[in-house]
Amino acid sequence: MAKKFFIKTYGCQMNVHDSEYMAALLKGMGYIPTTSKEEADIILLNTCTVRKKPEQKAYSFLGRLKYQKRHRPLIIGVGGCLAQQQGELLLKRMPHIDFVFGTHQIYRLPEIISKLNKKGKVCETNFSYQLEPPKGVIPTFNKFRAYITIMQGCNNFCTYCIVPYVRGREVSRRSESILEEAKRLLDMGVKEIILLGQNVNSYGKDRREEISFAELIRRVGNLPKLRRLRFLTSHPKDLTLDLIKTFKEVGTLCEQIHLPVQCGSNRILKKMNRRYSREDYLKKIEMLRKVCPEIAITTDIIVGFPGETEKDFKQTISLLQEVSFDDIFAFKYSDRPPAKAVGFKEKIGEEIKAERLAAVHEVQAPITKAKNREKVGQRLEVLLDDYSKRGEMGLSGRTRCNRVVNVRAEASLLGHLVEVEIDEALSHSLRGRIIKVLD
Template sequence: MSGPKKRVYIKTFGCQMNVADSEQMAQVLAEGFVPTDRPEEADLYLINTCAIRRKAEEKVRSLLGSLQVLKQSRPQLLLGVGGCVAQQEGERLLAAAPHLDLVFGTQGISRLPELVRRAGRGRRLVDIELAPGFPPQPRRHWAPGAIKTLVTIMQGCDNFCSFCVVPYVRGREHSRPPGEIIGEVADFLAAGGKEVTLLGQNVNSYGRGLSEPLTFTELLRRIDALPGLARLRFATSHPRDLSGELMAAFGELPSLCENLHLPVQSGSDRILQAMNRGYTREEYLRKVAKLRRVCPGLSLSTDIIVGFPGETEEDFQETLDLVRQAGFDQAFSFKYSPRPQTRAALLPERVSGEVQAERLGRLQNLLNELTFEAHQRLVGRVREVLVEGTSKRSQEELCGRLRTNQVVNFSGPRELVGQLVQVRLTEAHPHSLRGTQVEDSSITWPLAADPQAPQRRLSC
């Protein structure tokens, strides 16, 4: 492309994988486009979609409909839809939205510049090809002062949980070659970055099919050894594939944060089996107990679906009981919604919307209590905070995260952005903590030495 750069606005729905994909879209388009956060002045408007729940898909369709007005006022605007809904719907999206120029699937990002060029010549296009292997990745660049980044290490999933559309819209599981991953992390650290989150639908099974066999834990070890890395995280883990080797790594690798997202989905064995999750509640709780022995300060988050087909009040009570036993610090909970192509969509015994809503309300009340209790237990402690920027409410306040992922706000100079500082936690709030910076850095990790470490009630 030649001439002044045009502006691209990217609206992202869904998970961290989609956030990483949107960053990649901006990178592959960088030769001809600069990102803007003002959709009304964009030359190219991309919607990166999520199909994991019906509600997310409905939001995409609603936004797409509303953009007809913008397109009428700016006919030169190119409008594209990418991601999981694009992969799932393909031509149907184009047919349903005459103002849409481009539909590209989950593996179409590297072809985006060419697709945009062709769409700019008046072609309406669909590219939803799913090729075998890990798709090629462009070399990444980070803005000066970048503090943390997401690094995709695998794509797709082979698990076929009965409720989940991912294997159909992102394809089968493919691991990214370790050299590429380590090179990307090293580049980020050389640019001054501090925190890396490794991403994949099921990172625990990383390495299958690679020419150089490597377990996920070994990949973590290699990354942990890179100079300059302060914090390492990963998402998402499948409980069945959480190995003893990986659990042990939480007690061994200095950069690996004491924070794990381990989606349980249900506390009922009957429902877990219908979901094709491949573990029982006792197996899940045994792993949680082992993790807490290895890493007593671990903060644990999860995903839970309520109202899966056939879920009775007894099944739901088992979920509430598991939530209490596991002592989650944070959880994402949702009402089940049938997704195209999935086996659960064919199951009878649908739970009514009213019952789903009532159960979700009870579950979220419990989860909110647990999150607040976890925050309260931290009050009075001194913890390391990675300062990420100014707080949402006030430019005078700084905002950062603990290694255990809780948000902390405190007063301090802007020069601390990007720094690791010690903060005494003074107030617990439902979604965050407040604190004051301390100069004395003598009280640090690990929590294993902390006599007031939280006591968890576990079944084993």
């Protein structure tokens, strides 16, 4: 009987995509996926340390596995940022873990697992930058929407962020290799590609001979068979006019951008080492909307950064009102050693952070709702790429502006682009009727 694997993922889209690779590699070793950890022969945990919560969740998940390990043969491996940061310490702290593999070791997973028999416990956390995925390994969680990691790491050292320490410095893949991977995915029937990186719009800056990110967008975006293109995540300081113009020039590039602002106070932005001001950010928003009036803009907000006064916080609130984002992801600041802000004085109390987080949501919720309501009555292109989580609806997909839409539809329409008339706006999704099939 084939052995089974279960992967639990915490954190960002980069981690989700890394888990897709882990799954593809395990399948290559003859394992089959299971949705039940109780019946898995191998359990992998792909961890995140960007915030305190996912880290705590990872520890508690690992703690619960101890019991299972006592009662049956089970291999437990931990990857991702926590694995990179803790390394051997993790094996010492939780002896029921069999192996730890860092953020640069994912493609070596089969080799690491095979070492277990010979060496017992294994810890591999070297920074080695194997950027090119192994040939023939194609992650296929979703057959119609695929991610391509175009670069690893980050050079920005925002003072609250641990990423440069656990993912290393920026290293871009070769554009030819990205284009080849994109063509392979399109030949397999993928219709939408999302280019991924911690800071995608600084793509190519570490390679003199490489093209810019805007040029990469043009080349990938003009590939025959591609219907949609997106990218994630952008740093406001690296969002050039050339890149902004691609929203107009490249027909496949969807009208959507995630542009983390973090806060609205120049004083705090400086302490965060974000290297743009509130005014710079607003200017970029203005340029984006001028070039592409229908663009949907989302952002990240951190409340309670050390030293954030009531006056600073009010500037974040006024920025939310001024920009009118389509949606936001807001978090309370937490210390992430060894990030620089850990050493900053004037830490904000948990109660104040919670109040500020609630205030941010209170301001944004009606804006998001109103933006969703604007869609009612409109006819929008939707790529039906999954079964709906709302059972009665059938299928779900995303608009070009990245909103989730549920429709009543037969499974045979899975993977098709359809035109949908929006009937109803909920807080985080839309519902509609299919008007016609577009492909």
